[in-house]
Amino acid sequence: MSKNSYLLPVLAVFFVLYFLLFPYPVKEEFVLVPERKIPLDSPQGELSSLSGDIEFFQGESRMGYYDDSGRAVVLEGEGRSRISSRFFIEEEGDVLSLHSRSGQDSFPIQTSLSPCLFEDRLLLVDAFQGYISESDRQGRILWDYQLPSLITCLDSRDDLTVVGLLNGEIRLFDGEGESVFTWSPGGSRISAVYGVALSPGGESIALVSGLDPQRFILLEKKENGYRPVFHENLRNSSRESLFLTIDSSRNILLKGEGEGLFYTLNASSLHAFPLPGSFRDGETLPSEGTVYFVSEENGKASLSLYTEGGDLILTNRYEDSAFSLDIRKGKILLAGSKDAYLIGRGFY
Amino acid sequence: MKPALMLISFLGVLTPAAALQWPMEGTELLSGFGSPSGPYVSTGMELTGEKGIVRPYQEGEIIYMAPSGIVVLEHDNGFRSCYGRIDPAKDLDNRSYLNEGDILGEAPEGLLFSIRDSRLNRWVNPFYMFSARDDDIRPEVEDVLLRRNDTSFPLSEESSPPAGTYRLLVKISDRVTREGAPLLPYSVKIRYLGQTLFALSLDSLSHQDGKAYFEGAGKIAAQGLFTPEGYLDGGEIIINQGKGLIEVELTDYKGNRTLRSFSLNRR
Numbered sequence: 048m049s050k051n052s053y054l055l056p057v058l059a060v061f062f063v064l065y066f067l068l069f070p071y072p073v074k075e076e077f078v079l080v081p082e083r084k085i086p087l088d089s090p091q092g093e094l095s096s097l098s099g100d101i102e103f104f105q106g107e108s109r110m111g112y113y114d115d116s117g118r119a120v121v122l123e124g125e126g127r128s129r130i131s132s133r134f135f136i137e138e139e140g141d142v143l144s145l146h147s148r149s150g151q152d153s154f155p156i157q158t159s160l161s162p163c164l165f166e167d168r169l170l171l172v173d174a175f176q177g178y179i180s181e182s183d184r185q186g187r188i189l190w191d192y193q194l195p196s197l198i199t200c201l202d203s204r205d206d207l208t209v210v211g212l213l214n215g216e217i218r219l220f221d222g223e224g225e226s227v228f229t230w231s232p233g234g235s236r237i238s239a240v241y242g243v244a245l246s247p248g249g250e251s252i253a254l255v256s257g258l259d260p261q262r263f264i265l266l267e268k269k270e271n272g273y274r275p276v277f278h279e280n281l282r283n284s285s286r287e288s289l290f291l292t293i294d295s296s297r298n299i300l301l302k303g304e305g306e307g308l309f310y311t312l313n314a315s316s317l318h319a320f321p322l323p324g325s326f327r328d329g330e331t332l333p334s335e336g337t338v339y340f341v342s343e344e345n346g347k348a349s350l351s352l353y354t355e356g357g358d359l360i361l362t363n364r365y366e367d368s369a370f371s372l373d374i375r376k377g378k379i380l381l382a383g384s385k386d387a388y389l390i391g392r393g394f395y
Numbered sequence: 396m397k398p399a400l401m402l403i404s405f406l407g408v409l410t411p412a413a414a415l416q417w418p419m420e421g422t423e424l425l426s427g428f429g430s431p432s433g434p435y436v437s438t439g440m441e442l443t444g445e446k447g448i449v450r451p452y453q454e455g456e457i458i459y460m461a462p463s464g465i466v467v468l469e470h471d472n473g474f475r476s477c478y479g480r481i482d483p484a485k486d487l488d489n490r491s492y493l494n495e496g497d498i499l500g501e502a503p504e505g506l507l508f509s510i511r512d513s514r515l516n517r518w519v520n521p522f523y524m525f526s527a528r529d530d531d532i533r534p535e536v537e538d539v540l541l542r543r544n545d546t547s548f549p550l551s552e553e554s555s556p557p558a559g560t561y562r563l564l565v566k567i568s569d570r571v572t573r574e575g576a577p578l579l580p581y582s583v584k585i586r587y588l589g590q591t592l593f594a595l596s597l598d599s600l601s602h603q604d605g606k607a608y609f610e611g612a613g614k615i616a617a618q619g620l621f622t623p624e625g626y627l628d629g630g631e632i633i634i635n636q637g638k639g640l641i642e643v644e645l646t647d648y649k650g651n652r653t654l655r656s657f658s659l660n661r662r
Contacts, residue, residue: 159433161463175465175479175507177602178435192605193435193618195516197467197477199459213459213467213475214516226605237458237469238513258458286491287460 075394077360079350079379083389133167145169145184156186165203174198179210181224190224200288204245209252211240211288217254219273228272232256232264242289246297253291253299253310258284263301263317265310277310279317290326296333298355302326307340311355318357323349323364328372331355341370341381348383350390415524418452418478418499418508419444424571425505427578428520429597429609429617431625436607436617438518438600439477439509447503452476452510452524454494460487466499473514479507517610518600522581522648534569534580534645536655540626541634550641550657558636558661563592564626569647580645582612585629587641593629595620636661 137144143162145154160171160180169182177198180191196214203209206222215238219228231238235257242255252266252273260280266273283304290302299310306319307329324344331338337360340351348370352360367383374380379390425441426432455468455476466478466487483500493499510519541548541561548556563585568577585593596611607617620628632641639659646652 173435174461174463175477175509176432176435176438180434188434191434193602193607194605195602196511197459197465199461213477214511214513224605237456239458241459286457287462 077352078393078395079352079361079363080391080393081388082378082391085387085389086385134164134169136162136164136169138162154184154186156182156184158182158186163201163203165208168203168208170201170203170208172198172201177212179208179220181208190220192220192224192226194218199240200243200291202243202245202291204247204249207245207249209243209245211243211254211256213239215239215256217243217252219249219252230266230273232262232275232278234262235259241285241287242291242301244291244293244299246293247295251293251297253293253301255281255285255289255291255301258286261285263308263310265299277315281308290329292329294331294333296331298331298333300329300331300338302329305342307338307351307353309338309353309355309357320351320353320357320359322351323362327370330372330374332374339372339374339379341372343368343370348381350379350381415452416450416495417444417525418442418449418476419502419506420448421445423575424578425576428509428518428522429579429600431617431621436600436620438511438607439479439507440521442506442508443502444506447501449478449481449499449502449506450496451493451499454492456492457487457490468493469513473512474519475511475513477507477509477511478502479509480504481506512599515599516601520581520597520599523598530571530647530649531651532570532573532647533651533653534567534647536565536567536643536645536653538566538626539641539643539655539657540564541632550659552656553658553660555660556634558634560631560633563587563629563632563641564622565629565643566624566626567643567645569645581648582644582646583627584612584644585641586644587632588639592632592641595627634659634661 135146141157141159143156143158145156146152158171160173163170163172171180171182174197177194177196179194179198181189183189194210194212196212198210199213200211201208208220210218216229216231217240218226221227237258240254240256244253250268254264256262256264261284263279263281264275265277267276293299297312301308303319303326305325306321307326308317308319310317320340322340322342324342326340327343328341329339336355338353338355342349342351346368348365348367350363354360367385369384371382377392379392381388381390419442422442422444425443426437427440428437430437451468453470455470457466458469459467460483464479464481466481466483468476470476478499481500481502484498508521510521510524512519539550541550541556542564543559543561567580567583569580570577579597582596584591594612595609595615597609598611600617601608601610609615609617622628639661641657641659643655
């Protein structure tokens with residue numbers, strides 16, 4: 048037997064031993080783990096107990112909360128209810144009921160104004176008349192302001208409130224309702240503000256303004272008020288108020304046409320993440336560097352997960368429409384027109 | 396400017412406006428421009444109409460739609476018309492421009508309607524924009540009070556209130572039809588001893604520092620102009636001893652006029 052004839056079996060044995068003794072770990076794959084499907088049309092109290100960490104959920108026409116025993120209680124919201132991590136509001140005629148998270152405490156308020164709940168701040172608004180006020184839990188008006196135009200959008204963080212108006216201006220109010228900053232972006236044929244968001248602490252204000260072109264603008268707090276630090280013309284123009292939010296790391300998420308748009312402070316650029324269908328909702332998880340989107344196509348929703356860098360991790364499809372998205376304490380809650388889905392996250 | 400030139404200018408402004416149509420056929424007014432509405436002053440009016448169908452008052456571009464039932468159109472003249480509490484027509488999502496006569500949607504519960512002058516940054520009284528309505532009903536002075544602290548002295552044609560400083564409160568209304576809702580008349584003038592004590596005309600509404608102001612016969616703060624009981628606060632009046640005369644003159648949008656006089660024989 049020649050020398051070469053031994054070489055091949057020896058090499059084969061060597062490789063087999065190498066792979067057995069020094070296996071290369073396969074990278075874990077991120078997966079979503081469906082935990083529970085909650086029918087939202089079930090009568091109150093018929094739902095099975097849940098021991099999740101999520102306290103509230105909200106669908107298109109229904110909302111609910113998990114009581115102290117973990118039982119899910121479904122309420123009819125008729126699309127006008129509002130919800131935050133600390134309170135939720137039921138409306139019946141001109142009476143608002145502000146409920147605490149346990150559902151035990153209730154504060155009825157008589158008003159014909161529309162409620163907007165931001166954590167524990169209750170703003171009462173008549174968008175058509177350009178009227179905004181803040182109410183305490185007893186219904187006392189803490190401050191009010193009649194603005195010079197229709198209100199198209201608003202956001203509130205900490206003790207600040209920012210309002211977008213149809214006349215093209217944004218206005219920032221402090222905790223006492225004093226107007227502390229006003230700004231009107233130009234550069235478009237039609238002046239109007241279609242979306243506005245505040246960062247935690249009020250360090251940044253993001254807005255979408257105008258038609259022809261519609262522009263995304265980022266303002267940052269400087270010594271004397273706010274200054275624009277970034278702007279970009281958007282490809283599509285929306286005539287409706289747009290989804291726009293800023294997370295704790297001052298990443299910005301906004302609705303695009305068939306895509307989600309994502310702005311990172313570090314990159315100072317606006318990235319488009321393609322979605323199957325129309326944008327419905329979105330949320331960032333800055334601690335994990337991921338971005339979640341819900342979109343809808345032909346009455347069916349999809350949940351898409353991207354890295355902040357724009358790599359698509361996965362897309363899940365659902366047999367339901369009109370989803371809203373909520374991510375809390377590691378759980379994802381999707382609430383649609385018929386069902387809510389509680390989804391865990393993990394690696395496989 | 397000479398009176399004749401002023402009249403020509405006035406007609407020149409009115410003529411194109413008179414061709415405009417109300418956004419609902421067979422319009423009935425439920426509330427008018429500038430009326431106090433809870434915590435704010437109404438920037439427009441509330442209407443109902445036959446069949447509840449809403450059409451744009453003038454051709455224009457759709458620049459805003461809200462799920463809460465608001466649609467806003469921009470017009471060539473720099474005006475924006477705002478329609479609230481509306482169920483938009485199904486094809487509205489795919490259209491960006493509406494011509495006169497196109498259907499905007501339906502407002503079975505009553506339409507909120509307002510017009511804004513973008514150039515002046517003011518709300519305009521919609522009554523100015525439309526063809527004149529049949530209206531031969533004069534505005535009405537329902538009640539006049541002198542109020543000091545918590546005490547009120549109702550005035551009749553001849554009254555004898557004690558001398559002193561008062562707030563002059565006037566309850567007024569104007570109806571377009573006999574069964575129609577009470578609205579505010581277009582202009583209010585109050586004279587005391589021949590001098591104008593108070594003058595208001597509802598031409599437009601502007602906003603400054605979170606407060607609304609009527610623009611027309613001067614600039615008058617709208618908030619607090621009406622008491623919770625619905626009286627117009629005509630301001631402070633000092634009644635001295637002797638004879639005096641208070642005149643309240645109201646004019647509606649059609650030009651119908653009412654003048655009520657209250658003689659004072661002060662003690």
